[in-house]
Amino acid sequence: MLDIRNLSKRFGRGESAVTALHEVSFSIKEGEFFTLLGPSGCGKTTLLRMIAGFEPPSGGALVLDGQDIAHTPPNRRPVNTVFQNYALFPHMTVAENVGFALGALGKRQAEIDETVGRMLDLVQLGHLAHRKSGELSGGQQQRVALARALAPKPRILLLDEPLSALDMKLRKEMQVELKRLQRETGLTFIFVTHDQEEALTMSDRIAVMSGGRFQQIAEPRDLYDQPANRFVAGFIGETNFLDGRCEGGQLILPEAEAPVPAAHDDGPVTVMVRPERVVLGAAQPGALVLQAKVEQLVYFGTDTHVHMALANGNTLVARVQNADQSDAACREGETIPVSLPGGALRLLPQEAA
Amino acid sequence: MGRSSEDHARVADTRRRWALASPALAIITLFSILPLLVVVVYSFLSPGDFGGVHWKLSFEGWFSVLFERDIFDDTVSLSDAHLTILTRSVVLSLATTVITLFLGVPTAWFIATRPQKQRAFWLLLITIPFWTNLLVRTIAVQEMIRSDGVFNRIMLGLGLIDEPIQMMFTNFALLVGMAYVFLPLMVLPVYSAIERFDFRLAEAGYDLYASRLYCLRRVILPMVRPGVIAGSILVFIPSLGAYVTPRIMGGGKSMMLGNLIEMQFGQGRNWPLGAALSLTLTALVLVALIWYSRLTGGGSRRD
Numbered sequence: 001m002l003d004i005r006n007l008s009k010r011f012g013r014g015e016s017a018v019t020a021l022h023e024v025s026f027s028i029k030e031g032e033f034f035t036l037l038g039p040s041g042c043g044k045t046t047l048l049r050m051i052a053g054f055e056p057p058s059g060g061a062l063v064l065d066g067q068d069i070a071h072t073p074p075n076r077r078p079v080n081t082v083f084q085n086y087a088l089f090p091h092m093t094v095a096e097n098v099g100f101a102l103g104a105l106g107k108r109q110a111e112i113d114e115t116v117g118r119m120l121d122l123v124q125l126g127h128l129a130h131r132k133s134g135e136l137s138g139g140q141q142q143r144v145a146l147a148r149a150l151a152p153k154p155r156i157l158l159l160d161e162p163l164s165a166l167d168m169k170l171r172k173e174m175q176v177e178l179k180r181l182q183r184e185t186g187l188t189f190i191f192v193t194h195d196q197e198e199a200l201t202m203s204d205r206i207a208v209m210s211g212g213r214f215q216q217i218a219e220p221r222d223l224y225d226q227p228a229n230r231f232v233a234g235f236i237g238e239t240n241f242l243d244g245r246c247e248g249g250q251l252i253l254p255e256a257e258a259p260v261p262a263a264h265d266d267g268p269v270t271v272m273v274r275p276e277r278v279v280l281g282a283a284q285p286g287a288l289v290l291q292a293k294v295e296q297l298v299y300f301g302t303d304t305h306v307h308m309a310l311a312n313g314n315t316l317v318a319r320v321q322n323a324d325q326s327d328a329a330c331r332e333g334e335t336i337p338v339s340l341p342g343g344a345l346r347l348l349p350q351e352a353a
Numbered sequence: 354m355g356r357s358s359e360d361h362a363r364v365a366d367t368r369r370r371w372a373l374a375s376p377a378l379a380i381i382t383l384f385s386i387l388p389l390l391v392v393v394v395y396s397f398l399s400p401g402d403f404g405g406v407h408w409k410l411s412f413e414g415w416f417s418v419l420f421e422r423d424i425f426d427d428t429v430s431l432s433d434a435h436l437t438i439l440t441r442s443v444v445l446s447l448a449t450t451v452i453t454l455f456l457g458v459p460t461a462w463f464i465a466t467r468p469q470k471q472r473a474f475w476l477l478l479i480t481i482p483f484w485t486n487l488l489v490r491t492i493a494v495q496e497m498i499r500s501d502g503v504f505n506r507i508m509l510g511l512g513l514i515d516e517p518i519q520m521m522f523t524n525f526a527l528l529v530g531m532a533y534v535f536l537p538l539m540v541l542p543v544y545s546a547i548e549r550f551d552f553r554l555a556e557a558g559y560d561l562y563a564s565r566l567y568c569l570r571r572v573i574l575p576m577v578r579p580g581v582i583a584g585s586i587l588v589f590i591p592s593l594g595a596y597v598t599p600r601i602m603g604g605g606k607s608m609m610l611g612n613l614i615e616m617q618f619g620q621g622r623n624w625p626l627g628a629a630l631s632l633t634l635t636a637l638v639l640v641a642l643i644w645y646s647r648l649t650g651g652g653s654r655r656d
């Protein structure tokens with residue numbers, strides 16, 4: 001439905017030009033919840049603003065339903081945005097805000113009223129229709145911004161970090177709410193965030209960005225389990241990195257007691273293992289076994305993070321569910337055997353970190 | 354017991370507030386209320402022979418604001434001269450306001466949309482004339498449009514006209530002078546309103562299918578309206594009472610209220626009429642201010 005081909009963006013000219021987006025290409029499917037995830041300055045907002053039409057691309061094409069809209073002004077694109085600061089019109093009521101686009105499109109008042117009513121019901125704000133937008137709480141403003149962008153039935157809804165201004169509890173509620181809205185309307189959402197947890201819980205697919213480039217586009221589970229590189233692995237979730245080497249189908253870690261089989265080309269590798277896959281205690285068959293000194297136990301309620309030091313000074317973190325272990329699994333200061341099951345290991349090409 | 358000590362505290366508090374406010378109250382009484390009272394009282398007295406007033410009650414001053422008595426048969430008729438000057442003052446002030454609006458709003462827009470660093474420079478250019486003496490500024494404008502002034506000499510030199518266009522001492526000259534003098538008073542409040550405007554709102558409007566014009570009308574103008582109204586008031590009110598500019602640009606031909614008032618206290622030697630005219634001007638200003646507070650304050654109170 002939306003095809004982005006070799007899209008690029010440079011700011012400034014000549015020597016001082018900054019490339020905000022290197023040539024990126026990807027496609028978004030109808031009805032997909034697609035997330036652009038990355039740290040600030042990675043180019044995700046620039047990309048979103050180009051899809052909205054606020055920034056003309058420096059090169060490439062933006063094909064929506066077979067038409068290149070790269071240079072179509074924002075008011076002629078069937079694409080609407082939910083802005084980070086909501087950008088509600090403070091001099092208008094909630095209903096006027098929601099009906100704004102329909103008014104601009106020259107719809108009849110009866111039709112506008114009907115749509116506004118439906119949209120406000122959709123976001124459960126019907127009772128606030130005649131309030132000024134400045135009198136609403138952050139969460140309510142968020143819903144109005146959503147209703148306003150949904151009212152003209154866009155082909156794609158763009159969301160620019162819409163939840164970042166909300167407190168934790170409200171944010172969790174709105175995550176569920178957004179997902180529900182997307183399912184109910186069947187609309188295509190492009191969501192921008194720097195919050196990996198938000199991205200994982202809501203998205204059908206995630207594009208991880210850094211330095212104006214795509215690092216990986218994948219479904220949340222694949223992104224978490226099979227990150228393409230060290231950046232993605234480090235950005236999504238918590239991770240242990242250990243440096244090792246592959247030789248003749250064997251993975252050799254200097255800290256480990258014995259090598260394990262690995263299907264990887266010979267050479268130096270970075271071994272990635274998620275904290276929740278680290279097993280404390282007895283060796284398991286096919287696992288890398290290390291000796292580690294427990295340095296610190298950090299209690300998180302549902303689980304405990306065990307910070308350990310390996311013989312060569314590297315650190316290793318394990319996450320232990322508090323439900324299935326007695327609290328005396330290990331003690332600070334103890335040296336214990338730790339297993340890294342073969343299936344939990346992900347080998348990445350070594351990069352100068 | 355508790356109640357009475359609380360009362361004592363309240364009385365002491367009230368007293369302290371009055372004490373703190375008293376310098377301000379004294380200044381307002383001395384420099385605003387008392388002089389105004391003097392003017393009100395003078396407007397109901399008879400003119401003295403060589404200026405000043407006779408302490409004799411008379412409504413002649415107020416009567417003469419709008420009417421005149423024939424010297425020979427005492428018939429009463431509307432005073433054409435005063436009416437002309439009154440209407441001219443109101444019409445020219447309105448016209449000045451409109452002209453400064455048309456010049457000032459785009460200027461303010463231009464400045465507010467410059468990069469942050471450049472704005473101070475542009476604002477400086479707008480405010481420099483402010484630091485110059487009003488008389489000097491007005492005479493500079495006169496120099497521009499005089500019969501043998503810059504404009505006419507250039508037009509003559511280019512052969513576009515055969516003889517100088519007479520512009521001085523006309524309503525046009527007055528308008529040029531007043532628009533020039535009062536323009537900064539329009540630009541500054543409008544600028545500050547536009548500068549405070551969050552352009553992301555315009556972007557949001559643009560995203561929601563609004564054309565540039567629709568966006569301007571429905572999003573930008575309503576939000577910068579307070580600045581536009583403040584600017585209009587700041588131009589309109591001093592225009593009504595303008596004295597120096599009409600004196601220089603209009604001469605004796607195109608007088609405004611300010612000049613008429615001055616005349617009554619000077620050559621006219623009719624202080625009660627001058628006082629009554631001053632109060633008429635004050636009333637006009639009050640009407641403008643009430644209209645202003647309706648437009649700005651009323652809007653936000655309605656909901």
